[in-house]
Amino acid sequence: MLTLQCPYCGVHAEETELHAEGEAHLKRFGPGSSDDEFETYLFMRENPKGVHFERWRHASGCGKFFHAARSTTTLEVFGTYSAQTLEPPQDIKDKISAKYPGWSWRDFS
Amino acid sequence: MSNAVSALNAASFEGFAKVSETGLRGMVTLRGDLSGKGVKQAVKAATGADVPDARRVTRGTSGDVAWMSPDELLIICDYQAANDVVAALTGKLSGEHALAVNVSDARAVFRIEGNAAREVLAKVAPVDLSADAFQAGDFRRSRIAQVAAAFWLNDDGSFELVCFRSVAQYVFDVLKVSAENGGEVGFL
């Protein structure tokens, strides 16, 4: 059972109180973008074995979206953080580095 | 005026704990900046209560105030008083980015009482309801089996639970099954 702490209400919510909302930190390409950019934005997703960044929503709770950093293989959660940010906070990146030296995910490392 | 009735007209069930629908209750949703002075003053003026900390409920002279999210409160008051609460909040918050709405008729409220009231909820919500973890004045938005609900613990040991009116019968049925005699777990 996956448990994530919601950074907005502080609840250690178990999976059934949450809703997975896909990959984190996507950059939107809309009107004015090229077909390639739009296709990449819509369909191309990371599917890593290991460190991953996701968006979740505390659906049966405070209702807020938030971000989570975790490992897809061990289910270890490195941390959850605000949705109002474009990249993971340094302390979470440090935690990942301690466990997976040299990790990278899209533009983050 | 039409004669307002609550979803289940105060139905009740007695198992190892008592589950009852409380009848008509006033409920007002307030959205705004909870850390702002404006909301604090407006809530105080409308209910007599302070703005609660996260996942807590505060008591006022004319309403209780529950923390729903970082920008949302639920005010529970007399059914007849809900429109006055909305008017008071709206007046105090004019010019602020805030919204108060009377949601009384969109909701149903249940009370769960008895020594093992905790167990009735613990079986159907993914929440730690041990005595240490969930204390009087604590408030939690979660789910009851398949549907959204929120509940809090009163000083007298009873729980009150809010859900959408459209699922009142479902919630009542789930709570009844959970409270059935012979279903005691004896853990909490």
Ligand SMILES: [Zn+2]
């Ligand atoms: Zn939350």
